[in-house]
Amino acid sequence: MIHGMRTTVYPVADLAKAKDWFTQVFGKAPYFDQPFYVGFEIGGFELGLVPDGEPGTAGATVYWGVDDIEAETARIVALGATVHTAIQEVGDAIKVVDLRDPFGNLLGLIYNPHFDLKAVR
Numbered sequence: 001m002i003h004g005m006r007t008t009v010y011p012v013a014d015l016a017k018a019k020d021w022f023t024q025v026f027g028k029a030p031y032f033d034q035p036f037y038v039g040f041e042i043g044g045f046e047l048g049l050v051p052d053g054e055p056g057t058a059g060a061t062v063y064w065g066v067d068d069i070e071a072e073t074a075r076i077v078a079l080g081a082t083v084h085t086a087i088q089e090v091g092d093a094i095k096v097v098d099l100r101d102p103f104g105n106l107l108g109l110i111y112n113p114h115f116d117l118k119a120v121r
Contacts, residue, residue, distance in 0.1 A: 007048055008045070008048065009048040010055065010103070013051070017102070018102075018103055019033070021080065022049065025081075028042075035051070055105045065110055068111070069111040076107070077099070080102045081100060084100040084106060092113075096111075
């Protein structure tokens with residue numbers, strides 16, 4: 001049985017720079033920090049960084065939940081991200097934005113007033 005998303009992994013060219021940047025974005029240090037993988041626990045889920053592979057915007061986009069999408073977008077852009085796709089309402093008061101991190105990956109944010117945290121397992 002699939003329980004839900006647990007880990008998202010981003011490839012980066014400079015692991016140290018990426019670790020520092022994501023530490024600022026999420027406001028916490030990684031719980032796992034090795035030369036081959038850096039892992040952050042974010043709201044019960046994991047963001048992983050690997051120093052291989054090709055960063056980019058092709059493939060799946062992961063959306064991280066936020067309470068104030070405008071404020072979080074501004075904060076993360078000030079940290080060096082760029083807006084890839086502007087904030088847009090996609091229906092039922094749900095808003096999304098796609099940011100490009102300084103390493104070339106997409107970082108999605110979502111405000112979803114219907115998200116039920118109690119359903120996470």
